[in-house]
Amino acid sequence: MKMNVMAYNSGKGKENGHSKGYDFLIALAAQPNAGKTTLFNTLTGKTGYVGNWPGKTVERMEGTFVHHGKIFHVIDLPGIYSLSALTLEEFVSREFIVDEQPHAVVVLLDAEALERSFYFLLQILELMGKVVVAINKYDVAQSKGLHINTELLENELGVPVVTISAIKKTGLGELLDRIVDVAEGRLGRQKEFKIEYGPLEHYINRIESVLAEYKLFEKYPRRWVALRIIEGDIYFIKEIEEKNREAAEAIVEIVKEIKNVYKKDPVELIILYRYEFLNELISKTTEMVRISEKRLIEKLDNILLNPYSGPILSSLILLSMIFLAFIINTGFPLNYIFISLGYESIAEYIEENSLSALISKIFSVIAEYFRDFAATYNIQGWPLDLVIEGIIPGVGSVLTFLPLIFIVNVLMALLEDSGLMSRIAVSFDRLLKKVGLTGKTIFPLTLSLGCNVPGIMGTRILETDEERLSAIILMPLIICQARLFVLLIMVSALFTGAIIQTFVTASIYIISLMLFLLFNKIVSKKVFKQKEEPELIIELSSYHLPSLRVIRWISWERSKSYIIKAGTLIFLFSIILWVLSYFGPSVTQNVNESYGAIIAKTFTPALSMIGIDDWIIPFALMFGWVAKEIFITAIVVATGKINPIEAVASLSLTPLQSYALLILVMFYSPCLAAFVTVFNETRSFRLTLFSAIVSLLIGFTGSISVYWIGRILGYN
Amino acid sequence: MSEDVIPLSSMPENSKGIIEELSGGIGLTRRLMEMGLVPGTEVEVVQNNLGPIIVRIRGITIAIGRGMANQIFVRKVK
Known part of the structure; x- marks a missing residue:
């Protein structure tokens, strides 16, 4: 059979990089929690910025760095578990690899979750051979007894393998050298990477022949497309139906045959064979010396994951986080506490020095300055009023919200990066399940308390469409900080007494949450006809101290996109x-x-x-x-x-x-x-x-x- | 199916088993398999009480909703 190996390894960069201001186009790919953001940040430093995938709402990080006089442009692909087109993130990642043909793809593996990382690597290798494998957190895994024979692994995979620590910045020099080697064609696979799929091979070949006959999907490796089709990839199946009825019918027939013979969804067979392959690969190339130790911090799991203490502790963590953000931003509720204790002067001091008060003060000073200036030079008329009453307060209200959003983003990034967030999701799962959501929803919900915009975007982590759409539609019921600001002014103006004021403010938050939960139950059941309760699947990554660099960076990028969109x-x-x-x-x-x-x-x-x-x-x-x-x-x-x-x-x-x-x-x-x-x-x-x-x-x-x-x- | 094969949701805490079969919906089964829960893999139940079940598999810890854990069949390891 004629192979189209051309499509497998044509990665020469789509166009000459020089015209775009760089020598090499590099993509960074990894599963979630592998440390990709840290590596990206370490490599690109301050040059990193957030863009969007063309025509998509998925964010894309880009940055540049220089090594041995060559300019590298790095694209950070979204953190995904596989290359199937189940989610938008997965789809844009693989289209990028195929369409832009980067000079090298760095696949970052997590040494602490090696088998699963390998599964992801195999999928990339089936698609393209210009790969550099970087095993992250190797130092940590080594201290737990893991040893990897990287040379043997290189031989087995046909691509360079380096061990690194993105946090400690070790092994990066070697990684960069290998990237250059692959980009310039000295290293990397030339021949297609093949996993034996046993009895499925026969069907793979047949689908390949159909694809060859009708000249379908020429830009992808043919075997890879055949595998995708057997896996039930909706994108390819739809495309074939649109392009060529005959081919579609032939292919549907082949897939049906597999289902009839094996009485199973073919995708399960494929995943099984892949795992069989990688089990063998791992046992050949790694050695695990068991060092049993239960680290003190792991005991935190006993409290956080307990069905009774978990929800309480999780609520406390989230509430203190939210209150901290509120106090810094507006002084609430600390000011009310001091007023009710009789310390009005302290309450006033806190309010006057809250971020939103300071910023609005700055803008009224600027407006005052303009007024004086106009009065001195006797300037009058609508342009002046436009500046003083329109433009200055307009800019002011945009800027008032940036620190508010920023603080929430920092706190959320802290929870995410430390591994706490996934535990919190588990502890809220029982409650949220009752209204047709999973525990993961707590993440977008908390973001929404800062601003609904990141909250709505944060629903992307939810597993099923019904769950996600229902959460998106009802997210605006969550009181964001802009509304907190309105609420506080209205409450101070219209109600008297700190106790009544606190009560009114709290009641609005309680009503908001109740409405969200109640309507979610109705909307998910009645509008989206959710049949089964959604199920939580979440990885509990090991606890670690959050990296300040990563947090500063994530929160700044998220806040910046807010100010551009909303501002x-x-x-x-x-x-x-x-x-x-x-x-x-x-x-x-x-x-x-x-x-x-x-x-x-x-x-x-x-x-x-x-x-x-x-x-x-x-x-x-x-x-x-x-x-x-x-x-x-x-x-x-x-x-x-x-x-x-x-x-x-x-x-x-x-x-x-x-x-x-x-x-x-x-x-x-x-x-x-x-x-x-x-x-x-x-x-x-x-x-x-x-x-x-x-x-x-x-x-x-x-x-x-x-x-x-x-x-x-x-x-x- | 023999008597030793039980749903993951009825495994006691701190017990180990080998995954025999996943019988849930296609999308979720696939997600689980991609995360490494394929037949033949050893799972260790870390926690199994009222909420999601927490298992260790291939060196990572995963929380799985109870409904889904009902659909994962495991052979107990003694």
Whole structure:
């Protein structure tokens, strides 16, 4: 049979790298937890940046480094378990290898989970031979009794193998030398890497002949495509159906035959043969000397994974983390604690020195400076007002949120990198299972308390589509820090007494969580027709001290993508808000008669249901959906008061109206950035709209019910 | 199936077994196999109480939901 080995090893770099500003294109591939981020960061240092895969929402890290005068451009492929196209991450990884044909792929193995890492390596080797194998954490594994004969392994695999420690930066020089060797063609496999699949070989050959006959998928190694098809790869199967009916029928026939003969899903056979191959390989090339020791820190598992103490300890860890972020950002709830203890001056000090207060102070100073400047030179008119009332507060509200998001990201990265997060997921699994989610959801949920945008993106770790879509759609019900900011101002302005204020604030969080859980149960069962409860599968990686470098880097990158995505939107709409509130049909420059107010007034009847017939609140709600904190900005603009608390207080609402309004403001809509993210992640306009409608209905019915139940109970 | 073969979910803590069969849905079975839970592999049950079952396999620790653990059949090692 004629082989298309051409496709197996044409990795010469798609184009001459020089035209793109580098000599070699290198890809970094590994399973999750292998230490890939650390290695990438060590190699590329400060040059690393986050981009997106073309046309995809999966993030892609890129960076550059120089070794022996050659410029290497590194692409960090997402951490994946296999190369099947089950997830978007897996799909973009393999398409990158095939389409961009990097000069070398560095496959990072985890010495502490060697067998599973090997499984991943075998899949890469079946696809391409320009591979350098780097065994990470070898020092740790060695201390536990593992020995690897790397020379023998090199002979067996046909590609260079080096042992490294990405954290301690050992073995990196050799790794770089081997990368150059492979990139320049001195090392690496020339011939296709073949695993014997026993009786399946016959079927593999038959599928290969069909592919050859119809000239399908020429850019991939043919044997590799045949294997993928037997594994049930939806991408290839769909493509064939579209391209060539005849070929599709022939292939379906072959796959059916395997199923009939072996009474099993062929993918299981393939995985079995791969493991058989690697068991033999590992026993040949490694030696494990058992050193039994139960490390002290592993005893933490006894508490964290216990069904009773686990959820308690996990909740404590998450709560203290969230409170720490809140206190740094806004002073809440520490300020309320001091007020209730009678130390008002300390509470005031904490509030004034919270991050959000400091930043808003800076921006009011800048605005003041502009005003003085204008007064001195007698400058007047709308451009000046645009700068002082539109642009400066707009930039301010974007920047106020960056540190908030950053702190949550740092704390989350700490939990992730230390191995704690997976344990927390296990301990929340029993609770979340009851509403059709798995314990893994706790991760996006916690991110959402900082900002819904990373929370919605964080649902990618969830296993099934039903679970994921349901979590995405309802994620906007989780109170983010932008809403915490609105909540705190409204509570301070509309309620009196630290105890009542704390109670109101806490109740909103409890309602938010309850709504999320309740509606998840309904949506997953009724809308997505979830039949079986989703099941948790999660690897509990060993505990380790988080690397500060990695954490700083991850959190900075995540925060930066927030400011670009959300920041531009918030900024843009703060300007539109200013325009709508500044200009009107007449030239009186009275907000009351602006275009914005005119539009808002048509919505006033809707709010009369909770006893509010002011135009200011609908005006603020109209803009609040863009970014929640603009709700407050809009009230400030409309009332003409400078201090936001005074502005909200001047609305003179009764406590009942205030609480009904709070429910409405908190839940009535995802913000624009969250809305866009829901669309990006679901790729469905229908589901995005559904998400917005669910929020709107919950916000309105919740608010109206609270108001009327209160009225019936005799409040007003 | 002989009497020694029981679902992973009924294995006592600290016991060991050899995986015989995975009978769950295709997607999840595949995930488990890719993580190394293939027939013939030794598993050690680290924890088995109310929540997910925690097993050690091929040097890594994995938590598996109970429903899925019901579908993994294991031969007990004495």
